[in-house]
Amino acid sequence: MRFKFVIAAIILFPLCLPAQRKFTISGFISDSETSERLIGATISVGENRGAASNQYGFYSITLPEGVCRITCSYVGYKTIVKTISLNSDTIVNLELQTGMELAEVEVKGKRREQNEPQLSSLNYRELDLQELGKAPVILGERDILKTLQYFPGIKSGRENTAGYNVRGGSSDQNLILLDGVPVYNVNHLFGFFSVFNSDAIKHVSLFKGGIPARYGGRLSSVLDISMKEGDMKESHGVFSISPVSARITYEAPIKKDTSAFIVSFRRTLVDIPMVLFLTLTGNENKYGYYFYDFNAKTNWIFNPKNRLYLSIYAGQDKQFNRSDSEGTKNRSSYNWGNITTVLRWNLTFSPKLFSNISAYYSKYRLNNLGSSKSDDSKVVFKADSELQDYCVKTDFDYYLNPKYTLRFGAKYSYMIFSPNIVQLVGDDYEVKLNEEQKNRSNNWEGFLENSFQFGRLNLNAGLRGTSYNTGQKTYWSYEPRLALRYNFNNDFSLNASYTRMSQFIHLLSNSSLGMPTDLWVASTDKVAPQKSSQVSFGAEKQFTPDVSFGIEGYYKWMNDVIRFEEGAVFLGTQDSKWYDNISVGEGRAYGVEFVANKTEGKVTGMISYTLAWSERQFDDVNRGRWFPDKYDRRHDLSFLGEYHLNKSPSKEKSFSVGFTMQSGNNISMPDSEFEGIYLPGMQGTTDAPEWVGARQTYDNPNNLKMPTFHHLDIGYNAIRKKSGRKSYTWSFSVYNVYNRMNPWYYYKKDGKVKQVSIFPIIPSVGFKYMF
Amino acid sequence: MKKCCFLYLLLGMFVFLSSCEEDVELNFEHQPQLCFNSILNPDSLITARLTLSKKLDTLNTFQAIEGARISLTKNGVFFGDLEDKGDGNYFLDYSPLPGEKYGVTVSYEDFPVLSATALVPEPPVITYSSDTIEYNEYENFYSLDVNYQIHDKQGRNSYWLYQIFTDRLGQKHWGPGGEINAPFVDDFDREVELDSKYGFDYKSYIRISDEGYDGQIMSFNMSGITRQSVYYFLSADEHYDKYIKSSVKANLNTASELPFREPVQIYSNIENGYGIFGSCAITAIHL
Numbered sequence A: 001m002r003f004k005f006v007i008a009a010i011i012l013f014p015l016c017l018p019a020q021r022k023f024t025i026s027g028f029i030s031d032s033e034t035s036e037r038l039i040g041a042t043i044s045v046g047e048n049r050g051a052a053s054n055q056y057g058f059y060s061i062t063l064p065e066g067v068c069r070i071t072c073s074y075v076g077y078k079t080i081v082k083t084i085s086l087n088s089d090t091i092v093n094l095e096l097q098t099g100m101e102l103a104e105v106e107v108k109g110k111r112r113e114q115n116e117p118q119l120s121s122l123n124y125r126e127l128d129l130q131e132l133g134k135a136p137v138i139l140g141e142r143d144i145l146k147t148l149q150y151f152p153g154i155k156s157g158r159e160n161t162a163g164y165n166v167r168g169g170s171s172d173q174n175l176i177l178l179d180g181v182p183v184y185n186v187n188h189l190f191g192f193f194s195v196f197n198s199d200a201i202k203h204v205s206l207f208k209g210g211i212p213a214r215y216g217g218r219l220s221s222v223l224d225i226s227m228k229e230g231d232m233k234e235s236h237g238v239f240s241i242s243p244v245s246a247r248i249t250y251e252a253p254i255k256k257d258t259s260a261f262i263v264s265f266r267r268t269l270v271d272i273p274m275v276l277f278l279t280l281t282g283n284e285n286k287y288g289y290y291f292y293d294f295n296a297k298t299n300w301i302f303n304p305k306n307r308l309y310l311s312i313y314a315g316q317d318k319q320f321n322r323s324d325s326e327g328t329k330n331r332s333s334y335n336w337g338n339i340t341t342v343l344r345w346n347l348t349f350s351p352k353l354f355s356n357i358s359a360y361y362s363k364y365r366l367n368n369l370g371s372s373k374s375d376d377s378k379v380v381f382k383a384d385s386e387l388q389d390y391c392v393k394t395d396f397d398y399y400l401n402p403k404y405t406l407r408f409g410a411k412y413s414y415m416i417f418s419p420n421i422v423q424l425v426g427d428d429y430e431v432k433l434n435e436e437q438k439n440r441s442n443n444w445e446g447f448l449e450n451s452f453q454f455g456r457l458n459l460n461a462g463l464r465g466t467s468y469n470t471g472q473k474t475y476w477s478y479e480p481r482l483a484l485r486y487n488f489n490n491d492f493s494l495n496a497s498y499t500r501m502s503q504f505i506h507l508l509s510n511s512s513l514g515m516p517t518d519l520w521v522a523s524t525d526k527v528a529p530q531k532s533s534q535v536s537f538g539a540e541k542q543f544t545p546d547v548s549f550g551i552e553g554y555y556k557w558m559n560d561v562i563r564f565e566e567g568a569v570f571l572g573t574q575d576s577k578w579y580d581n582i583s584v585g586e587g588r589a590y591g592v593e594f595v596a597n598k599t600e601g602k603v604t605g606m607i608s609y610t611l612a613w614s615e616r617q618f619d620d621v622n623r624g625r626w627f628p629d630k631y632d633r634r635h636d637l638s639f640l641g642e643y644h645l646n647k648s649p650s651k652e653k654s655f656s657v658g659f660t661m662q663s664g665n666n667i668s669m670p671d672s673e674f675e676g677i678y679l680p681g682m683q684g685t686t687d688a689p690e691w692v693g694a695r696q697t698y699d700n701p702n703n704l705k706m707p708t709f710h711h712l713d714i715g716y717n718a719i720r721k722k723s724g725r726k727s728y729t730w731s732f733s734v735y736n737v738y739n740r741m742n743p744w745y746y747y748k749k750d751g752k753v754k755q756v757s758i759f760p761i762i763p764s765v766g767f768k769y770m771f
Numbered sequence B: 001m002k003k004c005c006f007l008y009l010l011l012g013m014f015v016f017l018s019s020c021e022e023d024v025e026l027n028f029e030h031q032p033q034l035c036f037n038s039i040l041n042p043d044s045l046i047t048a049r050l051t052l053s054k055k056l057d058t059l060n061t062f063q064a065i066e067g068a069r070i071s072l073t074k075n076g077v078f079f080g081d082l083e084d085k086g087d088g089n090y091f092l093d094y095s096p097l098p099g100e101k102y103g104v105t106v107s108y109e110d111f112p113v114l115s116a117t118a119l120v121p122e123p124p125v126i127t128y129s130s131d132t133i134e135y136n137e138y139e140n141f142y143s144l145d146v147n148y149q150i151h152d153k154q155g156r157n158s159y160w161l162y163q164i165f166t167d168r169l170g171q172k173h174w175g176p177g178g179e180i181n182a183p184f185v186d187d188f189d190r191e192v193e194l195d196s197k198y199g200f201d202y203k204s205y206i207r208i209s210d211e212g213y214d215g216q217i218m219s220f221n222m223s224g225i226t227r228q229s230v231y232y233f234l235s236a237d238e239h240y241d242k243y244i245k246s247s248v249k250a251n252l253n254t255a256s257e258l259p260f261r262e263p264v265q266i267y268s269n270i271e272n273g274y275g276i277f278g279s280c281a282i283t284a285i286h287l
Helices: A002-016 A104-115 A144-150 A271-280 B005-018 B238-255
Strands: A023-031 A042-045 A049-052 A058-063 A066-073 A080-086 A094-096 A124-126 A154-156 A164-166 A174-178 A201-207 A221-227 A236-241 A245-255 A259-268 A286-303 A306-325 A328-350 A353-373 A378-401 A404-425 A430-433 A439-454 A457-470 A473-487 A492-503 A505-508 A519-522 A530-544 A547-564 A582-598 A603-618 A635-647 A651-662 A672-675 A694-697 A709-721 A727-735 A745-749 A752-757 A762-770 B020-024 B034-040 B046-052 B069-074 B077-081 B083-086 B089-092 B101-107 B114-119 B125-136 B141-151 B158-166 B172-176 B190-192 B200-202 B206-209 B217-225 B229-236 B274-286
Touching (some): A023 A080, A049 A058, A144 A201, A144 A221, A144 A635, A271 A286, A378 A519, A439 A519, A505 A547, A547 A603, A672 B034, A672 B046, B114 B238, B114 B274, B206 B238, B238 B274
Antiparallel strands (some): A023 A058, A042 A066, A124 A201, A154 A164, A306 A328, A328 A353, A378 A404, A473 A492, A492 A530, A530 A547, A635 A651, A651 A709, A672 A694, A727 A762, A745 A752, A752 B020, B069 B077, B158 B206, B158 B229
């Protein structure tokens, strides 16, 4: 009871703050060349007063009457200073010019603090998209989800897959938002590539701990990705090609300074030579695979207070096979992909109150079709899994004074789950399976978030409440959030956070491959939502303006986590109901993360180390005893660095290095054999299976630790800038320079254990042309 | 069966084109443990086996343990020691009773003491009626369509169905039941099989759970044949049920070439060792 009172006091106290006679400067911060709104740009007045632009580039700062001098800065842009005589609420839209300045070193060090000042860089991270473009990659494909994996506490499931695990959580515990819309399947080609086209992305931020109350729905992390908005001044584009895919992005104003659009398309190239070969050789059988992504976004500024955005993403993987033999036509196909679309309305009620109202739709669908038809018979197999999410939500940012911002909002979503609906049609039968698995849910959420500053202390306290209704049951969830950071001086800070999260949807996965057959399923009357609580404590030290060091410890409890029951598989001909094939249990993860950054100079980079534990407990597994999680990796060391060989207005050359070394994954593999016992009456029969007499097992799940995983990658980037926006970029990469055969998986055949490694040394080249 | 072959093909192509496969020696450290197996059955005297586990893929047979002390309790009270019959076999001239709870402890040299308990279930109550489909002249039997009813008792019960068939030469054959389509059949080993009567098949055993049907009559049809076949309805206690199910799952994993099945740890209720101390009661149907 006392705890609840304290929480309520923290949340509600700021509402009682006395009002003071001051005036507000507000507006939007944008790029002067494109009018692209800038997220996290800094406004500062004097030493101690400042604000950062929000996700839509809006800022608001309330100051005493009189003349004030405001400074606006952002990484990669020239800082501007304006003097304003403040005697009423004033709108000041700021446009920053791209370019480098000496003062930028200082700005860069401060930017992150201003954006989420209560969080350390180990809990909150913004991806530098320019650095992303220079990191060494595999097969020439830039991928934000893979670059994230250099950060401490974030690791991929298997080598080179886009799925990632944060602080001992599973990959489905990461909320991935594209323009505020959850993306349910982020994988192409078994997870080797993610669905995000880096050419169309403007901003990426990641929360691992101290997650603010405005986010919810997953246990472990939030990755918030914003697409570019479209250039309101002039048209331009990007064309890129790699051995895997080709991408083109084009943006242009519809009406100058009023509306613009951007479209981007990416498609794989690997199927084209195959189709050509089959055609040229006269082969009547057709088979192939490709994936594509399409992004489009447009926005209109109706007046200074109203702006509308419409974003669409569609991506799909398609695999097909057609063959005709002896009068029988065989067809099969696998199609899976996402569609998301969101309409957002930015409404500025007053200089202090900004709102965003959104309506979105997100859908993931997997369709598997197989048919065999001849003149006298027909067999059809059809399987569908689908998840649809309809949502309306509204968020408000209320800038009460320079030291206090109140955020609040509400959300309603209606979700329809149709996992693994199977239809079998033959000449004399028609069977439908799993229709009873269809599930609908209504989800109401609301949040209140207070971000304020007491002297050197930055604090964010909030509460998120959720009501999730499905079938006959309603689950309620209250999620207090608290994050604070105390700056002892400009160089050293301590931070702490508490985060409680709940998750109503679950990904059932047989592997970490990002298989299309992974099923998103909802909490049901019988399957409760997952919940987690995380505490973290850390310290950071800024040694010089461009060199920093951070350390953070965390402990995370997870309740009602689910996993496939032993022996379950959905990627086979086994046909089962998902809720009959799961185990529900507990999890715990704890560890310490270290990171050192160097952000300026000829050599820049980051080195990180994580010491971690992650364990699970299920009543019906391992006799209810705790066991290590599949991704319980004790040690993890990563390095990402760049050496700037040459940097001038017309050309830029850099050399990059990436290195990862970490403890191997755990796998379960029988290591002992003991005598079995026959069923009564079975012994002595001629068909009694041999395996009954000898059983193979292991003492605890994940009993085998795979060898240490490591690889070194290098990259070389050369950018030649031409007139205007034109530039050419060549990117050369070598993945796994010393050809380390990291095990990807093991299996047993003929009594021998086989190790399969997939990624040897792989050189690649990519080309990008901006016009 | 064709459902995923093209997906396998795609994954296989990717792996084939880019992968490297090699045999590896995994250094498993195995410390031999005692394995105790005994299933209490009201129709039989108590027998047990005690052996040692061994490292996987070693060719030697399981080492039988003689000279161990195996003590039985009934409802928590010492009941008697099993007699050592040699070669790892132990025996007690006693038939367990349905509804009674038995416990066992096994002591042998420096090994940790094994212990476990089991509650003996009641024999299942089965009624049935049949329709003749055809007569097999060569084998001299009738094919039947049999309607069975399991009269479930209150509480959690699990039933396993299988048949023992005796051929003309007098040889006995074991097999799972027949084709069946009923909502209470556990689908853990159900696989899509387009050629079968219902479009799917049960690969090893038929397991029927009374979850959702507690205390009700569970009725279903299954094909059967006269004379040579005995149909077993085995009611297993919780431990034996989990042991059979996990063993079947483990075997399905071994038989499958797909590496992405969830691994299976074989269930054991033996504290400090391997094996099973379970119980069952059987109703056998001769058609």
